[in-house]
Amino acid sequence: MTAWDEIRVLIDAGDAGKLIDRLVELDDHERKLVAGELRGHIPFLRARAETLQQQRWREERRRRGRHEPEHEPWQDWADLMRLAGAGTLSAVTAVASWVTRRDLTTWRIFARRPGFGDPAPVVRLLAHRPAQWQAELAERLAVKLRGPRDAGVPLALAMLRHTGVEPPQHDPLVVAWVSAGVGSDPDPLLPALLPRIFEAEGVGRALQHERTDPISPWLRTMRELSESGAVGRASLLDGCLGRFLRGGNAQDLRFFVRLHGLLEPSAAEVKARRRDYLRLLPAAPGPVAELALRHVRRLEAHNPAEVAEALEGLLFRAEATLVRAGLTWFDQTARQAPEQADDLAPALVTAFHHESYDVQHRAAMLALKHAGRFSPLGAETIRDAVPALPPALGERLVTVFGGAAAVPATTPPYIPPPLPAPPAVGAFAAVPATPAAMEALGWTSWEWQDGERWLAGFVRLAGQDVRGLRVALGAAFGSSYSQLYDMRTWTSVDYWRAAMARELITPGTDPGVPVERPEPYHEGRRSSAAVLFAAMARNAEGNQGDGEEKIVEEDDEGFTSAVLPAGLHGQIFGGLEQAGNMTSAHAARAGDPPAEYDTEETRLVSFSWTGYASPFRSRKPRPVPEAPRDRLPSPRKVSPPHLFLLRRCAEILDALKSGTLPPVLLATPTLSTGTLDPDVLVSRLEECEAAHAVPLPADLQQALLRLPRGAHPEAAARAERLTSEAGRTAARWLADGGLPDPEAGVRWSYSEGMKEHYIDERPPAQVGQVSLVPRLKAAPTGLHLIDELLREPAKWSWDDHGGHMGWWPSILPSHREVVAVNLLPHLLYQWNRPGVYPGHAAMLAAADGPAGEATALVLAYFLAQKKPGDAVSVFLTMAARGDLPASTLGVQLGLLVRWTWLKRQHVVNALAEAADRGAHQQVWQVLRTLLPALLPRDGEHARGGLVKLVELATTVAARAGVRGAIPEVAAVAGRRTTSMFARECGRLHDHLTRS
Numbered sequence: 001m002t003a004w005d006e007i008r009v010l011i012d013a014g015d016a017g018k019l020i021d022r023l024v025e026l027d028d029h030e031r032k033l034v035a036g037e038l039r040g041h042i043p044f045l046r047a048r049a050e051t052l053q054q055q056r057w058r059e060e061r062r063r064r065g066r067h068e069p070e071h072e073p074w075q076d077w078a079d080l081m082r083l084a085g086a087g088t089l090s091a092v093t094a095v096a097s098w099v100t101r102r103d104l105t106t107w108r109i110f111a112r113r114p115g116f117g118d119p120a121p122v123v124r125l126l127a128h129r130p131a132q133w134q135a136e137l138a139e140r141l142a143v144k145l146r147g148p149r150d151a152g153v154p155l156a157l158a159m160l161r162h163t164g165v166e167p168p169q170h171d172p173l174v175v176a177w178v179s180a181g182v183g184s185d186p187d188p189l190l191p192a193l194l195p196r197i198f199e200a201e202g203v204g205r206a207l208q209h210e211r212t213d214p215i216s217p218w219l220r221t222m223r224e225l226s227e228s229g230a231v232g233r234a235s236l237l238d239g240c241l242g243r244f245l246r247g248g249n250a251q252d253l254r255f256f257v258r259l260h261g262l263l264e265p266s267a268a269e270v271k272a273r274r275r276d277y278l279r280l281l282p283a284a285p286g287p288v289a290e291l292a293l294r295h296v297r298r299l300e301a302h303n304p305a306e307v308a309e310a311l312e313g314l315l316f317r318a319e320a321t322l323v324r325a326g327l328t329w330f331d332q333t334a335r336q337a338p339e340q341a342d343d344l345a346p347a348l349v350t351a352f353h354h355e356s357y358d359v360q361h362r363a364a365m366l367a368l369k370h371a372g373r374f375s376p377l378g379a380e381t382i383r384d385a386v387p388a389l390p391p392a393l394g395e396r397l398v399t400v401f402g403g404a405a406a407v408p409a410t411t412p413p414y415i416p417p418p419l420p421a422p423p424a425v426g427a428f429a430a431v432p433a434t435p436a437a438m439e440a441l442g443w444t445s446w447e448w449q450d451g452e453r454w455l456a457g458f459v460r461l462a463g464q465d466v467r468g469l470r471v472a473l474g475a476a477f478g479s480s481y482s483q484l485y486d487m488r489t490w491t492s493v494d495y496w497r498a499a500m501a502r503e504l505i506t507p508g509t510d511p512g513v514p515v516e517r518p519e520p521y522h523e524g525r526r527s528s529a530a531v532l533f534a535a536m537a538r539n540a541e542g543n544q545g546d547g548e549e550k551i552v553e554e555d556d557e558g559f560t561s562a563v564l565p566a567g568l569h570g571q572i573f574g575g576l577e578q579a580g581n582m583t584s585a586h587a588a589r590a591g592d593p594p595a596e597y598d599t600e601e602t603r604l605v606s607f608s609w610t611g612y613a614s615p616f617r618s619r620k621p622r623p624v625p626e627a628p629r630d631r632l633p634s635p636r637k638v639s640p641p642h643l644f645l646l647r648r649c650a651e652i653l654d655a656l657k658s659g660t661l662p663p664v665l666l667a668t669p670t671l672s673t674g675t676l677d678p679d680v681l682v683s684r685l686e687e688c689e690a691a692h693a694v695p696l697p698a699d700l701q702q703a704l705l706r707l708p709r710g711a712h713p714e715a716a717a718r719a720e721r722l723t724s725e726a727g728r729t730a731a732r733w734l735a736d737g738g739l740p741d742p743e744a745g746v747r748w749s750y751s752e753g754m755k756e757h758y759i760d761e762r763p764p765a766q767v768g769q770v771s772l773v774p775r776l777k778a779a780p781t782g783l784h785l786i787d788e789l790l791r792e793p794a795k796w797s798w799d800d801h802g803g804h805m806g807w808w809p810s811i812l813p814s815h816r817e818v819v820a821v822n823l824l825p826h827l828l829y830q831w832n833r834p835g836v837y838p839g840h841a842a843m844l845a846a847a848d849g850p851a852g853e854a855t856a857l858v859l860a861y862f863l864a865q866k867k868p869g870d871a872v873s874v875f876l877t878m879a880a881r882g883d884l885p886a887s888t889l890g891v892q893l894g895l896l897v898r899w900t901w902l903k904r905q906h907v908v909n910a911l912a913e914a915a916d917r918g919a920h921q922q923v924w925q926v927l928r929t930l931l932p933a934l935l936p937r938d939g940e941h942a943r944g945g946l947v948k949l950v951e952l953a954t955t956v957a958a959r960a961g962v963r964g965a966i967p968e969v970a971a972v973a974g975r976r977t978t979s980m981f982a983r984e985c986g987r988l989h990d991h992l993t994r995s
Helices: 005-015 015-025 028-062 073-088 094-097 102-110 119-127 132-142 153-163 171-179 217-228 233-246 250-263 267-272 274-280 288-297 304-314 321-336 338-351 357-369 376-388 391-401 435-441 448-464 466-478 492-506 568-579 584-591 640-658 678-690 696-707 713-720 725-736 784-789 804-811 814-827 838-846 853-863 869-882 886-899 906-935 947-958 967-973 980-993
Strands: 528-538 544-551 560-566 603-610 745-753 755-757 772-777
Touching: 005 015, 005 073, 005 603, 015 073, 015 119, 015 153, 028 073, 028 102, 028 544, 073 094, 094 267, 102 725, 119 153, 132 288, 132 560, 153 772, 217 250, 233 250, 233 267, 233 274, 233 814, 267 274, 267 288, 267 560, 267 853, 274 288, 274 304, 288 304, 288 321, 288 376, 288 528, 304 321, 304 338, 321 338, 321 357, 338 376, 357 391, 357 980, 376 391, 435 448, 435 466, 448 466, 448 492, 448 804, 466 492, 466 838, 492 640, 528 678, 528 804, 544 838, 640 804, 678 713, 678 725, 696 725, 696 784, 745 853, 745 886, 772 814, 814 838, 814 853, 838 853, 838 869, 853 869, 853 906, 869 906, 886 906, 906 947, 906 967, 947 980, 967 980
Parallel strands: none
Antiparallel strands: 528 544, 528 603, 560 603, 745 755, 745 772
16 A cells, blocks of 8 residues: 555545644655645545535435534545645645645535634644744745635644744734634734734724723733733833824724723823824824824813914814814813914814804804904904805904905895696506407406406406407416415405406306314314322331322423322313313323322322413314305405405406306496596496396496596486486486595504503603504495495504505595505505505505595605605605695604604605705695604704704795794794704794794
């Protein structure tokens, strides 16, 4: 057997220890022989290991959760091949390339064994090489590193620690070292690499997630080294400051900011480094500049030239927070050292050019406050910078310092763009007139228009060309929904259409609704009982002691125990047997314990049960419900418009089975919104009467709901000439003006202390989960299906609620508010449930009828989204038609923003876009009610985004030319505060009250 054969056998066996021992024993000739065979053997080992690994995964899937997979020798082939190469290759470069080979690393990833593997065996093997050779390898492995995820990191660090060689100057090495974490034992690399943490690029990003509360490993290590004296505080502070001065973004410097805060430098330490802190103020990232400013302000005395330089750099910054802090420093310095006012004047006028009006206003007020402290030269500096201020502020400084303020820009009068014309309402698409057209239409009802056309075409062609229709529908519906007749209810229109097609193709194919099988009480939730009893023997002292226990039937759930007289446990099990919860064999075995326990001593009996009901409760079979005559779901399990739609489908199927299909459906729309022309309805009634056919009830009532609003006397007169009951019903409906508008709306509620409260009656103390309570009350119409449709929906959705929501607006095209009320249960919490989308809001906008709270809330919800483009289009459409409930919309927006997760800024963006596109008048009406809902009351703080909202209100009010004070805005404007929010409210109030 050759040396290579021996090495190959050891690799196959997975024995790293014996492999290392044999590699050490090889002579030069044997090492050369083995090294020559290694590369060619990798593909074979990899292919074998991949095959075995795939088998392992298949076995794991079959036996999931049954056992832990064992470790197999073939899984270590990559680590063993790495050892073989490290032990036989001679050159340092060759070994460095071999141990970091990509194909050896990618195998570990494929086998779900991340990382390089344990570097200890490789280090042990290489320890037999000369020390200089090992040191050269360690350096070469270190400089090959490219980042902390490099596969060679573990071995490179291990070799550096083993050899003790000075680590090379290589930034990725330092990043890899800190990313590897802090060990529990002293790290020999710490003295050499710790100072480089402050110099190497990438360290800050690698340690950006280190925190002080709770303290993270590296920060804890730094603190412990500093406290023990192993590393001087001065070196750590200097390292942090040096890193700050080299620059970088906030993410790269976050770790060093936290380390600096952890060190808590004393005033003396800050004073010694004052120049470095001052140099950070002009350009360092915000957190670093704030840190530097905080420590500089701790010092009592500064060189005037340094203060002037620091303030000039600080007041030049873009961050308003830092600039305001600089202005406070200026104010204090000018008061404490008036003689420095002239030196500080250039810094002050720097703030005149700031983009924030708040900063400009603060700087101008300080110039007026300290005007008496400036010499003529300092006053001239202020005077020359006055034009940089807004005209109103500049005019105030001119009265004191002279000069000229900026000339107000002459803006041309605002000419709003015209509102975009609302899209025209088109005609409803033609109903299929031939079987081929039906086949081309398809069989899935993704769009409600296609569903309506299919139903209308089916009814028409079933009476005109039944043979052709059978052929056309056979390919699509002949084998669809194989489980169709096994279902007790059909909640999708597609199920009903499939049933219609099958009944047409093969009459009588429907076996009827399957009968529900009887189930015992709580089937699937049976109770289980267990008993434990033990003889209570007496010991030598006459005291009772524990005897042997016998478990009749074990159960891990909770149990109760008691000391009971002998024989009582038999009564227990007798009761269980009588209730049907335990067999007689169990009861007998429990009632007759073994002979060694058949004594008159008391026994310890532990009895337990699991389940939803007491095992002593008799299990009575649940009564079998009467099989329904159709497959319509229960009204409580679906939404009212959904059930109304299914009733239309059910009656078509019933009429098909009984041979009473009318020649035409009455309710097929004539407009794309779902509206039906009154004259067309009468013509269809006349066609049915001429054919001696009775119109279907749900079809008739749907047709009445689709009529345009108002009375239609001419069509009513035509309908009065009909003799059928359907004709007389239509005539009354047409003459009386159709369905009166129901009372509809919404209330907001929340739960607290197991009780439900309404927000308008008792606002919650804090934001939580709110619910929308739909309100719908309609006067009875005498048409039972319409009355069922107009029942008040539940506030929550479950089971099959929300089906076919895209169809709903066409069911009530003249009463959009009723549709919106039914959409409310699906609006806020849409996870894993049917939801409302912008398309539904667009359909409401195209419908007719009053738009109230529910319609406004649906639109408000989408205006408050991050991307409100579609909702803005709906807003403009309703504004152009004069249908927009603007004031109500503002109220609902206020409720959404105050009590849900939706953000003010998104609302501001949407309203600003609508105003820019010509709806400024309507946007102001929204803001007129939105502002009072969101502005803070007495004792409240202004919330984020309110400044932008008030700014928008000021802009829109100016465009719309409106006047009239808003009490809530006036209250904020009258507060004694200089905040930007109060000033913006003041601007708005001034405009609204200007004569």
